[in-house]
Amino acid sequence: MTSVEERPPRALLAGASRRWVRLLPWGVAFVLCVSLLPTTIMVLSTDYGLNGGIASSLAVAQTAPLLLAVVRPLHAWAVIFAADVAGALALLTVDFAAQHVWPYPPTVIVGYVGLCLALGLREPRRTLLLVWLATAGTNIVLAFFAPHGTSGVSPLLTILSGVALVLGGALRERYEAQRRLAEQETISEAERGRRTLLEERARIARELHDVVAHHMSVITVQADTAAYRLEGLPPHVQEEFTSIAATARESLGEMRRLLGVLRNEEAHGELAPQPGLTRIGQLVEATVRAGMPVEFTPCDAEVPEAVGLSAYRIVQESLANVVRHAPGAATRVSVSVSQDGERLTVLVVNGPPPEPPAAPLEEGDTGHGLVGMRERVRLADGTLDVGPLPDGGFRVAAQLPLNGRTFT
Structure with a gap:
């Protein structure tokens, strides 16, 4: 038992923004299941002469998992694939007319192709390749047991399933690329906003440096000249003014070093007096x-x-x-x-x-x-x-x- 519970699988197209797109896989699966189930029972029992109970069981196994394919297409494929092979073997036990195709009736082909499309929308490339190889390999083996000679049904299913897998995989990868692009654009927009804020703060800091530096320079000059402007200052007062001047000079030096970090080579014209x-x-x-x-x-x-x-x-x-x-x-x-x-x-x-202006006077406003x-x-x-x-x-x-x- 693991400490982290497995998240329930999401339905196909569950991340779509429009509701009808999210409901589309369920609608298609329901229509296929409702239409193929009775049709498959009738074809297997009436056209091929298969026992009614066996035909019904095979029809349910071949069509009902299509609803599961919306959430777990790989599990649904395993059930339907086994049921299709079992149905092909079951047809070998009855004597059906040569005009009826084997090993897969048309209803089986329709359901299997729809299932492959669902697989392509969910599974990675390696899984899709293994599914197609299993389909092609099984069709080759079954061709040796064809009761009325080789038919074109097996190659047709192999080709159609491959097309459905490739189409579904292409749609999935395109959606993933668009999603990653949208995420990257969101991150880039947030980064641009953060960079804009930092640039404005740096610009304000550079401007404030000139304002504060002016006051600190005045303090330094006043402290340095106090002994000459004011007669009869006690020695301890002169030492206090000297200490004030030294502290002010040190603060000015620290501010200039800070400004060196904030100012860049492209910041021309920032040494001019700041406006008020x-x-x-x-x-x-x-x-x-x-x-x-x-x-x-x-x-x-x-x-x-x-x-x-x-x-x-x-x-x-x-x-x-x-x-x-x-x-x-x-x-x-x-x-x-x-x-x-x-x-x-x-x-x-x-x-x-x-x-109203026909177009902005400046393109790419940064805010x-x-x-x-x-x-x-x-x-x-x-x-x-x-x-x-x-x-x-x-x-x-x-x-x-x-x-x-x-x-x-």
Whole structure:
């Protein structure tokens, strides 16, 4: 007794997405069984003169397992194959007319070919080859016992069964290839999303380096020059400022080494000063010159550099998405500080485009924009609300805290 229970076998085509396809094997097996069972009994008893009881037993053994073939086609083949051979031997005991074929009546051939098709849909190539070799070998042996001379039934069954096995195997392998391709595409899509997220995080980290490095440089300069700017400092205070300057320099060195890991050779232009709230107006003007009607409500408040950088990037990505997906749409950009001075609100709302674009302005959109927005807002401990509007427009609303928890 094994510790792991064997899973019950799945029916043929059970993984199909459409219900009628999943029910198709059961329907075909039922129709074959219902139609072949009485027909086989009549043919064996009436045409061949076989005893009624024996004919009924053989007919049941040759047709009833077709229902089992939907779930366990190899087991069904073993029963039907043995029953077909037994039926051929049983016909040798009766005197039937020469015009009746031997060793397999037509009903047996139909059932066996349908069974081979089910085998091809489930079993691997090696099993299919062994089944066909067993069929061909048995037909060759039975040909030596033909009561009325050699007939073409055995070669016909050998050929038809081989065709059914090959056809079923080809369909199964094609389905497996499509399934693996779909799984690979799903994995690739998830990997692309993960890579996009990591790239956006690295980009944000590179930009934040410039912001933090500026503050650390100011601390270093102030600590180094404190002894010259402030007269009469006690020795222990001077040592404290010297220690602060040394710590700041060490932190700057660690940050530069970290940036060396994040920055790559293709990241050109990232050494320029990072933009903030004051640059949003220039961004809007450039968009207006490109033919986009944009209404802008500026904000001249003093905010942390990291918050200003995040606000600028959110507006930049939002306007870029408007240009891509809704060219010519009326757009409103608003940047404001809450009355309590704790939050910076960035709002970009566009209406529907005057005329739907015939095709996207850019092919293969990677979705970096929304990913970057979410990452910046998440790191700032803020909130982001994006989504379509009932009139066909789009809304981006971000709130960034100004309470000192930013990018902690």
